[in-house]
Amino acid sequence: MQQEIETYMNQIKDEVIAMRRHIHQYPELSNHEKDTSAYIQQKLTEYGIHFETGFATHGVLGIIQGKKPGKTVALRADIDALPIQELNDDTFISKHPNVMHACGHDAHTAMLLGSGYILKQMEQEIQGTVLLVFQPAEEDSPIGGASVMMEDGVFDMYKPDAIFGQHIWPYIPTGAVGVHDSEVMGASDRFKIILEGRGGHASMPHQTSDAVVAAGHLITALQTIVSRNLDPMEASVVTISMIEAGSVPNIIPREVTLQGSIRTYNSEIREKLKERFFQITTQIAEAFGAKAVIEYMDGYPATINTPRWAQLARQSAQKVIGKTATPAYNPSLAGEDFGRFLQKYPGAFVWLGAQIEDKEIQAPLHDANFKLNERALPDGTKLLVQIAIDALNELNGG
Template sequence: MDTTRRYCEVADLAESTDDLRAIRHHLHQHPELAYEERETAGLVAKKLEEWGYAVTTGVGRTGVVGTLKVGDGPRSIGIRADMDALPILEQTGLPYASRHHGKMHACGHDGHTTMLLGAARHLAQTRNFSGTVHLYFQPAEEHGIDSGALSMIKDGLFERFPCDAVFGLHNHPGAPAGTMLFRRGPLQAAGDNVYITVKGNGGHAARPHLTVDPVVVASSIVMALQTVVARNVEPTQPAVVTVGVLQAGTANNVIPGTARLELSVRSFSAQVRALLKSRITELVQQQAASYGAEVEIDYLMGYPVVINSDRETDFAIAVAQELLGTDRVVPHTDLLMGSEDFAYMLQARPGCFLRLGNGVGADGCMVHNPGYDFNDSNLPVGAAYWARLVERFLAQP
């Protein structure tokens, strides 16, 4: 590190905290679902233009990229924040709760967007770097399939706005606010979705012998699926198979003709991912056949594994330790079973995805929960971290 040069500190964002909180609360009140983030994108673009960034909208449909070049440094860096909300009815009772019924920032993307805007303003005001910074405000992280990261990449993100490395973060309920968690290599799981329709032969509940009961078939499939991880996956390899939906029938005296199951499948290696697909498909087909039923399986491969590159992760850890001290930085956190479409960006460029503690206990409500809220104390921390990361990265030879 160049000890003669001063880099961004959290205290440098103190005067901006009220403004950042106001932005975050506005975004929280006006959540927009995947590929509907027009008002959010408009706010982001307006702010960036006011601060002197070259702004490109409509990247990957509703994404925004802000570019700021200072000096003649040859290096470039990309920082990503996601913008979309979830189809959840908010139950926080907050004065700035969602005004859009059935839509909610239940994952903290309002905070992610605001922190990057805070860094954007600081970088534009201080210009304490030499090189190019691209700020990627991404839509549709929650989409699951046809995600915003993939859409931006297909729209030429890294050709039009190239970077030597790319960085992103997500808030992390369960860890103290203001702490940062890192991990080299795999961090978050690949996430696949499986949709199963069991086709039986419905009839009267009093005459089950004249039917092929899809409820029984579906129940057998659910139980059999519990053996896939327990008996087919090597015990040292993490994997999860969850049946999140089981639907059948509308009346207790009618055996329905069909049943539907929906699965979430998580893994950390290509080999285990392929094994899970093979075993789940075979098991479902054979269980159905054993009862005389038919089955349709739609197996959708979702986000890949988030894999952080070693060099960029070590650099990101060092910057966090400089900014926060070693006691507020976890260099080797646990694997996380949640998936994240930033994985696509890390397939295209070296970089690091990190986690920012959002609180513990009563302050640490899990994401995707109607009672969740982003912790505003993180706003100056995250903004200062992104600003310092850019300054340090673009000060390197």
């Protein structure tokens, strides 16, 4: 079967790369993926794959029914881009100002389309059903497209017995796959704090309640949640990433706005972080004669693999790439909407190594200079196919 997959991969390899480049040139932001969705539908039609639409507006569900009855496996790719002006000089850079595929979703979509082509050629041998889930709005945290697709009935007709996804990962070499038995990526909550004080002239601070000073103390105090309230063996982070205050040097501003994120893996620790965040913010504000207005947004849950399916994904990767393809990697606290699928269905999410040849100049995800190694695309395409076949085989008792 692996030889058969390789034969079909050779047929579609150049097209997978071409599809990735086309999608890269025409990126669309979350909830605006109209043309990307139309392109996916066009390709599925060319491949003779039945599909349904209307999930989270631009989501698409491809359906490949094997000629033998059996269980159902879902494969997912996200399709949206980011509000970033691309700074690369490739021949296929984004044609849309301030919109860029800087997180690999163009590759995810192309690889899922390529795997759909291969699985369609092999449908006589497939025992069960494979679902191709093209998800919009993955970057639209804290809402996202996963829960909306499920609310819109993407799995009403075909309920997956296991679901799998993969993400381009530029931090590990091309030819490697990161597979985790449990935690893969973190919960990602967001917050906005407005500290309301009393402004005044910079020469008369005694007449004010200085929100800037309160903000300085608050930034420091919030770091004690992780350093002094949590077990140091538990990975968590509180980040203040935006601060807005004042307009001129000689006026103490009336208010300061702070925004940031809180990330962890454990749901109980997530609640403790949130509780302490509110306590500290409110008390620091009161101590400096200010008022704290807090907007807290529960974001994506942690992405936690099902150990059974993580092990299967690891074995599939070793079949496709080689026995040494799955070294151990630490999980990441970056957020991922796939975690919402894993709350409902068992499955696994893996990282596909896509580091460029000169790793010293590898830009990170969400960077205007982000690039990926296209040599990873055939491996990722074959991996999705192998995972689907192996999972169906196990589900069906093969």
